[in-house]
Amino acid sequence: MPSKSSARLAALTVAAVCSTVATMVVVPSAAHADTVHIHDIQGTTRLSPLAGQKVTDVAGIVTGVRTYGSSRGFWIQDTAPDADRATSEGVFVFTSSKPTVAVGDSVTVTGTVSEFVPGGASSGNQAVTEIVKPTVTVISSGNAVPAPVVVDARSVPAAYTPAGDAAASGSVNALTLRPKKYALDYYESLEGMNVQVKNARVVTATDPYTELWVTVKPDENDNRRGGTVYGAYTSQNTGRLQIQSLGAVADFPTANVGDSLKGATTGPLDYNQFGGYTLVANEIGTLKQGGLKRETTRKQSRGELAVATYNVENLDPSDATFEEHAAAIVNNLQSPDILSLEEIQDNNGATKDGTVAADQTVRKLIDAIVAAGGPAYDWRSIDPVDLADGGEPGGNIRQVFLFNPARVSFTDRPGGDATTATGVTKDHGKAALTVSPGRIDPANAAWTNSRKPLAGEFAFRGKTVILIANHFSSKGGDQGLHSQFQPPARSSETQRHLQATAVNSFVKDILKVQKNADVITLGDINDFEFSDTTKLLEDDGALWSAIKSLPKSERYTYDYQGNSQVLDQILVSPSISRGCDFDYDSVHINAEFNDQISDHDPQVLRFKP
Structure with a gap:
């Protein structure tokens, strides 16, 4: 999200x-x-x-x-x-x-x-x-507290919520509660009461604000690593419940996904702004670790091009995570040939002084990768206009391409800057970018206060591959799944739909010039693989989200409020999607862990151009 x-x-x-x-x-x-x-x-x-x-x-x-x-x-x-x-x-x-x-x-x-x-x-x-x-x-004083209501798989209904009253703008507020039929009605019927969950599995790790999420329905859309997958707007996970504590912060369990709170967790059922129904515990279960390990993808073969996307979470030179990011890239991602990085900040981070260059940030990361035993990556990017691309004020986040020059070459075509649009031309019968690296339609209102897509032309073993690195606008402002309005409004989609349409149009321009062009659109799309944003990116078969090649239970890159979900995607043109020589891996190294270095998991695509 x-x-x-x-x-x-x-x-x-x-x-x-x-x-x-x-x-x-x-x-x-x-x-x-x-x-x-x-x-x-x-x-x-x-x-x-x-x-x-x-x-x-x-x-x-x-x-x-x-x-x-x-x-x-x-x-x-x-x-x-x-x-x-x-x-x-x-x-x-x-x-x-x-x-x-x-x-x-x-x-x-x-x-x-x-x-x-x-x-x-x-x-x-x-x-x-x-x-x-x-x-x-x-x-x-000293009276017995009323016995808690046990919230479990049997008591929570399978249906999430009734539809809101159309005459009340879709609000459910005035509807009579039906706690035996709808999960949100059930939780509301217990608002303020003493409740209890037993032996509950953790589905969102402990965060810095002393809270975690559990499920009381262990079999509900579960995945092999212990999470609960969010796979459709019509398939809500009803067993999710946030856990906070009325006790000391130091006593709160430090948990990962797949751990469990053994025994009873008991306290009043509250409702808060950042998660909805929340058990605020007087008594919290004993943490039992599930032993979750960070994943490692396989190494690409000599003839495979490995392309990855990774949101490194507002990285600037003052951060302490460079060595950890480098180790993840070298060891867990097996040094991809090309990396699309999101949220690279400028050289002084959130300081607002007009700085937009990020060469120190990128160089520090490349040096850390070399120190970790990885390749000496080269890089390409375009500095944004100061304060024009959203994100943390003053940070000037942008996408950056890292590439291993021992395996991949970058085709430089000068002229790209923050306001100049790249286009598509024909070069020796093949599609080519007029500016590389270049931005796609940066003057389009779709990119107002948002990151502009970065396009680049690469060559691998004599074959051209065009990459488009993205970081679409966030989901900020959307109503929560627990909203009084059902279904909740997703107002942030409006801008992402415009962004998806612009990127899809550019990809179609490439395919008009060369039908079998290898085009990869990747990055933090900030939307689900089943969303209308993705459908607009895929329009007319120009692209296909390769995460859909995975089983549904493995489709996630992010963990939010108990839902393992997709935000990061790699979409490919028909020349890649219709082949039999590609594979996709969502490499789970961050989202499920309390000591994450980013809140996103990286994605890797391997194929033979």
Whole structure:
């Protein structure tokens, strides 16, 4: 999903549930009973029938206390539940300051019912029912906490969500919850309650913000390395659940995909801006390691051209990851003949001083590769216009070609710069670029505040191969899979569709000149292999995404919110895709690991031109 920067933004803090932007949703009041229970507050939809009203002496047992971040407060749960499965028996009490209650306290709370939308209404997120401006009375302490509801493969429905109400812009907020039919309804019916998962497998590694993801459905779209594959918009993984902790950061498990939390992980079920439904644990299971190892691809044969794409995550000379990236390229990727690198930053990284050159960044990486036992790569790229290509402000990220001159030569045709477009011509009956390296249609509005494709012409054993290196616009701004709007809006697609159309048009120009030209379009496409973005890249058979040559369970390059998914792709022209002498490998060295040096896995294509 998102590029590195947007993915990190999507996990800013374990207190992210407490976005400083809140939306109060007020709905028509229900009749006010003499005694209000938590299930009366929660109601049978996602919005409380008492939103905006003051409630008095709401009783419950404290099940969890959050003392950190800007969403300090505690959860209470009624010990006298009703018989309606749609109504939750738990609710969050927002205190703003550090709560003075403890788990096991029996309390009454007087305050106002509100609906807090983490991230604000524009995020599309669901609302969290809360009691705010509370007056809390402790009746007794040391009481037993209500037994947790066990969330497991049997209790979570196979269907993910109902379709939203068309009359409400696709929102599910007003729909009556059907917890036996839909997974999101099931989780919502437990909002604020004490829940538990047992022996849960980790499907997204521990991140720097002390959170991880597990699945309670071990067989749901699983892959051989322990993850859960996201293979279609209509095939959501319902067993995913984010895990955070109410305990000390130092006690949180450092887990990789395929590890498991043995025993019970127990705590209130929350909903936050950066992942949706989240078990905030008072008790967390014991980490059992799954022994996941980083993959190594095979070495290309003498007659094979090995082409790779690798997002090196905002690499600049001040980073400490050069040796690790070099070791990965030499050992895990087996020194590909050509590397398309994304997110190479300029020589001073995020400093905004007009610097756009990246020669120091690239040279430091090449030197590290040589030191690691790899080839002395040569390189080609085009410096962007300062601050024009998006990414981290001041970083001026761009794509760079590395190539092994002992095996591959680059065909230089001068004239390329940040604003000059390369075109297609005929040279001795073959398709050729007018400018190499060159940018594709850089003035096209499709590339506004986004990276422009870098085209280059290479020669391998006398055969011409044209490469187009890409880094499409990110998924930032899309509504989450857990959104109140179903299906969620993917607004970021609009620009990627324009970008895909522009690249496809350029490839068609090449194929008009030479039908059997070897063309490879590769990079961080920031979209799935089943997406409309990919379909537009492939339009009229001009290209084909080679990751689809892998079994569905092996199609992933990135891991986000419990979903192993495709963002990085290598697409090939018919002369390559229709042959029998190519193979593809998604080399899993980063995305599944807590100590990743990039959030993307590199991809390698080997073929005989």
